[in-house]
Amino acid sequence: DIQMTQSPSSLSASVGDRVTITCRASQSIITYLNWYQQKPGKAPKLLIFGASFLQSGVPSRFSGSGSGTDFTLTISGLQPEDFATYYCQQSYNTPYTFGQGTKVEIK
């Protein structure tokens, strides 16, 4: 199975900050990498697919990059509604494994 490791596990940031979350795969997954946002008590929401493609309706302050084993999710100008937990997921092969999550909290 492909292991997905996110860092950090949590971070504190202020509104307006630029936030970067990293995700590392245990083997190359090319660009088969997705990012999801989850708020407490809610279902996950797709933000980024194919490592860098923005899902329809997602604000442009979210961006993704990377290929191979190393990926990043960047939020440029954190907004109050962005405080949530973020998960990366590989879709290179099954099982479609997720990272452990990064919780973005208010500083």
Next chain:
Amino acid sequence: EVQLVESGGGLVQPGGSLRLSCAASGFIFSGYSLNWVRQAPGKGLEWLAYISSSISTIYYADSVKGRFTISRDDAKDSLYLEMNSLRDDDTAVYYCARGRGSNGYNFDSWGQGTLVTVSS
């Protein structure tokens, strides 16, 4: 609007069985693959099972293989998860998620989840 609505969760004893359903609307159900994903209390996301649009391909996570069965009824626009030999560590919120093959494969729509509690 795409909608996925799970049902069937509840309290079940260890060793028991439960059948989850996911009712879909707002899209051509038969044209999409589907997945089940779960989240234990306070934990991360775990993919469990995949079923292709033609039902020709099914995959399971090792943690549920042999105990859970994914199925679909395109005539009813519904996805199912039959869960047998339930254990305490199967306690989780179970989500159905629509799969989309665009620049890779991703889960572009999710249901609200249904809680399964395995406890004596």
